[in-house]
Amino acid sequence: MxxxxxxxxxxxxxxxxxxxxxxxxxxxxxxxxxxxxxxxxxxxxxxxxxxxxxxxxxxxxxxxxxxxxxxxxxxxxxxxxxxxxxxxxxxxxxxxxxxxxxxxxxxxxxxxxxxxxxxxxxxxxxxxxxxxxxxxxxxxxxxxxxxxxxxxxxxxxxxxxxxxxxxxxxxxxxxxxxxxxxxxxxxxxxxxxxxxxxxxxxxxxxxxxxxxxxxxxxxERVVLSLPPQPKETLPHPHGVDVEMLYRIIRVTRCKTLLDFMQEHFHRVGKRIAQRFLEFAGFPEEADPKSLKPEEIVKLVQAMKSFNDFLPPDADCLSPLGEEILRAGILKELEPEFVDVTQRKPSAYSGHPFIIEVGIAYGGKVPVRDDILLYRFANKIPLVYDESGDVSWKIVKSIDWRKYGLTPGMPFAVLVHICSTKIPWKTVGKEMIADIPEVSREILNGVREVARQLGAYLSKKERDKREKARLSVFAKYLPKIAEFSAKLAGRNEIPSVENLLRRAKKIEED
Ligand SMILES: Nc1ncnc2c1ncn2[C@@H]1O[C@H](COP(=O)(O)OP(=O)(O)OP(=O)(O)O)[C@@H](O)[C@H]1O
Ligand SMILES: [Mg+2]
CATH class of the missing domain: 3.30.565.10 (Histidine kinase-like ATPase, C-terminal domain)
Incomplete structure (x- = not known):
């Protein structure tokens, strides 16, 4: 050979x-x-x-x-x-x-x-x-x-x-x-x-x-205020791996693990550091630089499995906020109805994230055969590869009829994820991966705004029916009054003014 x-x-x-x-x-x-x-x-x-x-x-x-x-x-x-x-x-x-x-x-x-x-x-x-x-x-x-x-x-x-x-x-x-x-x-x-x-x-x-x-x-600019500026943050213990821990140990000046945990990790105070080290089985006074390779692995595993670390806070994020998102939607889509919501900060694998969701209906919202979804990540619109994105999967899984909506109606759903680490599927930054914590927040956010739109549409429908009913009254009441007066042998026709005024008022609203 x-x-x-x-x-x-x-x-x-x-x-x-x-x-x-x-x-x-x-x-x-x-x-x-x-x-x-x-x-x-x-x-x-x-x-x-x-x-x-x-x-x-x-x-x-x-x-x-x-x-x-x-x-x-x-x-x-x-x-x-x-x-x-x-x-x-x-x-x-x-x-x-x-x-x-x-x-x-x-x-x-x-x-x-x-x-x-x-x-x-x-x-x-x-x-x-x-x-x-x-x-x-x-x-x-x-x-x-x-x-x-x-x-x-x-x-x-x-x-x-x-x-x-x-x-x-x-x-x-x-x-x-x-x-x-x-x-x-x-x-x-x-x-x-x-x-x-x-x-x-x-x-x-x-x-x-x-x-x-x-x-x-x-x-053109319609808002003069900027979203909050993101602050730089420390890694959360749940997101740390062996390489990261090695790097931090290499540069640390801390002499004890107790100091080390508080100095280099996000939201770790003295009490939590003590409880964690006890949980992980490391003495508080141990010198981080003296840890053996297998101890480093053990420490990382303990960091991932310790449940009492505080969740990451959102200072390092810069969500739009409801006001700015609403202004953006009103400006570009000119809808008849808009609702937005910002979910509370959440985290996956130690990475904080915030989901913001909007819904727009009517006005200049384009009509699409399927659901119209606008996806954003850290204020970047994602306009390619929709079908591979977690938000698409979620909006498709929702039974829109529950909210009085069907694809083809003029409504758009907007999903914005902000994070220090967007779970991109590729470096082309077009699709977001399906991480359970992220999808749960998106689903809850979409449901929240969909409910508001559903309520708006059913109120609109009720008003329409009411108007139709009253306009029938407006047409026939005078005739009924006249007819009844004749039947009763009276010359005077009773006034229907009050009832008609009410009908008119609702029609004008
Ligand atoms: N218009 C700009 N003004 C100021 N700095 C810029 C500008 N464009 C690029 N830079 C600098 O150049 C660096 C490299 O830009 P590049 O787009 O290659 O990477 P990036 O923005 O850091 O990451 P990504 O690959 O995700 O875009 C940026 O990190 C930034 O410091
Ligand atoms: Mg860039």
Whole structure:
């Protein structure tokens, strides 16, 4: 038998995503246009709202007029924001190195992986061979303008040019401009849907989009307050694994396990730390750095099974709140009826989350053959792969007739999950996995708003019937009065005014 020798190779993260771009949302030219806009808009929102700036985002997608047959599907995408900007030295790494991020922290943000913006730039580079231009300022005296490419094999930025300009007006923000191949015509419905839904959950943002034909789409700010800013938090003991515990032990200055538990874990006070260590069978004075590998495993297992830790609190989350969600729905859907609810904070595997649910009926709510569901995660609309998402499974499992509704009626359900760790099914961030704690909260939330809509619809139906009944009275009562008077041989016809007034009043309501 002949043995064929194998060649082993190591590839960089950039190379990995170059080879597998579909898993990051860049499977084909239409999807690529959509994902490019989405990733840059998300970065802009992350650079504004969490630092207390009302977002102003300007997006322009322009066609590149090709010469000699080139470029039917080539575009220049430019996204500008008024955000925090990026410190000059970090610009090349933030944009041209995969898995480099300012968001690897335990607090809610749209970005999590450190690859969305970089993937967009890589896609632009491999389809057009053109560099990206990034202009940014943190509001300091300088504005930095970089021209960059990615060294894909080494996962490093290549700086082609760097210009520094005076920042006379104290501008802060970031502009990203790149060329890419795509198919806007195909992507258009999803892009517009994405922007509309972004406006629903970010009603405090001004978003302007100019499409390749020069059409302008404007989503105006209607709310001047921002949601609460998320605070960074410590890991909850239920979410800790062996690697995380090793890392914490490596950096800790605590000399005893009693201090260690209180210092590094979320909501662990002295009393709980003492009870936990007793439960786990570790002495309070033990030095964390002296734990043997098998003891570390034992400690982690005890952390997972100890039931008396306090649940994570929600300071690290930034839900919209009922008022903002309601304002967003009213602004974009102009419904006849709306109801929203925010569920109490909850947790899965030590990760806190909050579910917010809305329901809208009538007005300009679109009609769909099936149930119309808008899904959001950390204020990002999810517009692809609906059928694989936990919320879809839940809305399909509900018997809507109980609430006087059937698919095809003009109603929309909105589900928003906020968490420090959204249980994504893929890095493309389109589907949320079916975690029992999460689905329970979604189900309860949807039922709550559905009940309100059900009550509204049945009241509306009752009023309608009542009106119909009274209008029959209004028509026939005078005749009955006249007839009865005649029968009784009276000249005077009794007055039906009072009854008619009541009928009229209800009709006017
Ligand atoms: N418009 C912007 N303003 C300020 N900083 C930005 C902007 N765009 C990107 N960044 C910085 O660049 C980093 C990398 O962005 P990138 O989109 O690649 O990853 P991410 O947003 O951290 O995570 P994700 O992969 O989930 O999008 C961000 O963490 C942020 O620090
Ligand atoms: Mg990002």
């Amino acid at each position: 002949k043995i064929i020798s194998q060649v082993f190779q190591e590839i960089s993260p950039a190379d990995f995503f170059y080879r597998n771009r579909e898993i990051a949302g860049f499977a084909n030219p239409a999807r690529a246009i959509f994902s490019a806009i989405r990733e840059l808009v998300e970065n802009s929102l992350d650079a504004t709202e969490p630092v207390g700036i009302l977002p102003d985002i300007y997006i322009r997608l322009s066609p590149v007029k090709g010469e000699g047959g080139e470029g039917e599907n080539l575009y220049v995408l430019r996204v500008r924001d008024n955000g925090s900007g990026i410190p000059a030295d970090y610009v090349p790494l933030a944009f041209c190195q995969f898995l480099f991020s300012s968001k690897y922290k335990l607090r809610q943000s749209r970005g999590t992986f450190g690859l969305g913006g970089t993937m967009t730039i890589l896609y632009g580079q491999i389809t057009t061979n053109k560099p990206v231009k990034v202009i940014s300022s943190t509001g300091s005296q300088k504005i930095y303008e970089y021209t960059l490419m990615i060294d894909i094999e080494r996962n490093r930025p290549i700086i082609l040019d760097r210009k520094i300009r005076e920042n006379e007006r104290g501008w802060h923000g970031t502009i990203v401009e790149l060329s890419l191949e795509g198919d806007y015509i195909k992507a258009m419905p999803k892009v517009l849907e994405y922007l509309k839904q972004t406006a629903i959950v970010n009603p405090y943002a001004n978003i302007i989009f100019i499409d390749p034909r020069g059409r302008l789409y404007k989503f």
